[in-house]
Amino acid sequence: MKSIGILGVGQAGGNIADIASTMGFQTALINTNQRDGLANTGVEKKYFVPGYNGAGQDRSIGIKAVHDNSQDLIDFVKQSFRNIKLLLVAFSTDGGTGSGMSPLLIKLLLDQMPGTNIGAIAIVPEQNVLAGNRINAAECIEELSKIQQISSVFLVDNDQIRKLNPQSSKQHIYHSANHQVMAAINHVLEVTQKSSVYGNFDETDLMRILQTRGVTIISSAEITDAKTASDTCSKIYQSLENSVFCPIESASPIRAGLIYEGSENMSKLINVPSIFEKIGEPLQLFEGTYNSEWDPTVTIILAGLSFPTNRLLSLEQSLEKNKDRLQNLMKKEHTQKYESRVSWSYNLKPKKQAGSLSNERFPE
Numbered sequence: 001m002k003s004i005g006i007l008g009v010g011q012a013g014g015n016i017a018d019i020a021s022t023m024g025f026q027t028a029l030i031n032t033n034q035r036d037g038l039a040n041t042g043v044e045k046k047y048f049v050p051g052y053n054g055a056g057q058d059r060s061i062g063i064k065a066v067h068d069n070s071q072d073l074i075d076f077v078k079q080s081f082r083n084i085k086l087l088l089v090a091f092s093t094d095g096g097t098g099s100g101m102s103p104l105l106i107k108l109l110l111d112q113m114p115g116t117n118i119g120a121i122a123i124v125p126e127q128n129v130l131a132g133n134r135i136n137a138a139e140c141i142e143e144l145s146k147i148q149q150i151s152s153v154f155l156v157d158n159d160q161i162r163k164l165n166p167q168s169s170k171q172h173i174y175h176s177a178n179h180q181v182m183a184a185i186n187h188v189l190e191v192t193q194k195s196s197v198y199g200n201f202d203e204t205d206l207m208r209i210l211q212t213r214g215v216t217i218i219s220s221a222e223i224t225d226a227k228t229a230s231d232t233c234s235k236i237y238q239s240l241e242n243s244v245f246c247p248i249e250s251a252s253p254i255r256a257g258l259i260y261e262g263s264e265n266m267s268k269l270i271n272v273p274s275i276f277e278k279i280g281e282p283l284q285l286f287e288g289t290y291n292s293e294w295d296p297t298v299t300i301i302l303a304g305l306s307f308p309t310n311r312l313l314s315l316e317q318s319l320e321k322n323k324d325r326l327q328n329l330m331k332k333e334h335t336q337k338y339e340s341r342v343s344w345s346y347n348l349k350p351k352k353q354a355g356s357l358s359n360e361r362f363p364e
């Protein structure tokens with residue numbers, strides 16, 4: 001049984017939980033919309049919030065759904081996962097259900113499941129989403145970043161997939177992002193089950209890293225073509241740049257993991273100080289070295305990173321730029337009306353037909 005559980009909230013969260021099920025993770029999902037959740041056939045345990053039919057991108061509906069059903073939600077989560085060391089709550093930050101429910105739900109679960117570490121897999125939307133989605137994402141990420149006891153937050157960046165495949169369909173971007181994040185987490189968890197005489201990276205090491213509060217990123221670099229230690233460093237940086245996660249912006253991991261799988265010969269090209277020269281030396285580093293005949297690969301886990309201000313600023317900037325127009329749009333919803341230029345003609349209608357609905361425009 002894997003020691004990490006995946007709880008999907010909302011449609012994107014359910015899709016991630018679905019993929020996690022195929023990899024053997026314990027999974028469950030929560031949604032306000034039954035139809036969305038039922039499509040995730042790989043996930044057996046499902047909770048549909050009674051009386052709701054989606055949140056229509058309105059975070060306050062997601063928040064209310066948690067407030068009104070908190071005990072049932074907590075019971076559902078407790079019953080759904082057995083002996084896990086880390087629960088990752090997966091959701092998109094820019095819809096209504098996952099974005100509204102998840103930060104509050106994580107806070108409740110941290111209170112009610114004291115022995116379990118709880119982190120998040122939060123999806124950051126593409127650049128081309130509209131204002132309402134950007135507002136949701138900004139609010140959700142701010143709330144998430146303020147949770148005191150939270151473990152790793154993985155920020156899955158849909159834009160990263162778009163960057164590498166500009167012509168892709170939305171479905172392809174979503175599927176690819178979901179698959180890559182779960183494959184990355186699955187890979188580091190599976191490494192902890194292998195044994196090595198050279199240096200084991202065990203489950204305690206992994207949990208120590210993933211318990212760290214802040215943003216976490218995992219990436220793997222294949223180093224077959226590397227000739228020097230500096231080539232290896234470049235390949236690692238490149239893999240961090242192109243991973244499914246928001247790229248790192250500031251050199252400040254608190255804890256890190258470095259896993260090498262490959263031939264002994266190639267392992268000579270790994271120079272730890274030079275790898276961390278640019279990234280910044282962490283407080284603790286957990287290493288694992290595994291001999292294998294596969295292509296030599298270096299996997300790096302960086303935890304305790306800061307939230308990527310520039311990436312999030314790029315989401316917020318267009319709101320800032322259009323502030324007046326957006327405020328006017330909001331005002332318009334309540335003030336707009338149509339004034340006919342032929343209102344003088346209303347008096348021409350015969351009085352009798354006005355019936356009981358006659359109003360001041362049609363005085364008796």
Ligand SMILES: Nc1nc2c(ncn2[C@@H]2O[C@H](COP(=O)(O)OP(=O)(O)OP(=O)(O)O)[C@@H](O)[C@H]2O)c(=O)[nH]1
Nearest residue numbers: 010011012015055056057092095096097098125174
């Ligand atoms: N990576 C990824 N992103 C997704 C997926 N599905 C939706 N998204 C993203 O999530 C946003 C929509 O969020 P949903 O998860 O559908 O929203 P929800 O939580 O179900 O909330 P409501 O539909 O408003 O009730 C989109 O704008 C995308 O950014 C997915 O499967 N994978």
Ligand SMILES: [Mg+2]
Nearest residue numbers: 011033036054
């Ligand atoms: Mg939905």
